[in-house]
Amino acid sequence: MNCPACGSPDMGNKVLDETLSYGGQSLTLHAMRGEFCASCGEGVWDVESYRRYTEAQAGLLRTVKGDVGDDIRRIRKKLNLTQTELSKMFGIGKVAFSRYERGETHPPAPVVKLLRLVDRHPDLLREIGDV
Template sequence: MKIKCPECSKAMKRDESRTERVEYDGEAMTVEGLAGWFCPSCGEAILDDESARRYGEAGDTLLARSRERLQAEIRRIRKKLKLTQVEASQLVGIGKIAFSRYERGETQAPAPLVKLLRLVDQHPELLSEVGAL
């Protein structure tokens, strides 16, 4: 059986015990014993169903951990600044329900909001200026 790489059209090679590293948001996991077809030229892979499932689960785990870290960070910053959720939502100009969802991890907080919170975390003296904007 020959399979051509969908990316570069070179011949792919069968491997039953591949180890792949999955990375997301600065954290990595190693998934061992992956079976599938691998392109020696460009690195593309077509995993068997069971391997694709395990590889996907590793990605899901990293994504979930990243969200947990983010929601914990948002809460930590808010508490450090001694703000209620309502005050924090007014500070950054969003609804209090949205802020609560970000803090509980129900919704991924938008990157600009996170950057703003980190800025105020590093420079709490800017708090009143941010609130006045």
């Protein structure tokens, strides 16, 4: 097989660890097998490793989105606020929190950090509303 990126015939089998990262979470897949190009470094996973790679990627995406969405919903309920009230407080679109909670959109990091701060110090909520 020639390299799909540069066409070099110099492809060799390798076994290596591949680390996936998404939304501050990472995951390492061990003993991934594939053929790698000696000239440009481009690689092609074998069927089994490719399957593991795509499954891990989907799982990571689900974990990150699911966790954050559930966390946001939990904090919002604890603060006894509607999605609209919270959006108004943060000065963002009305439907934003509904999207975050359903995992459709990944919330911006500052929003998540601020919410987690309010989760620990609920008395700060009043001050956010005043700013």
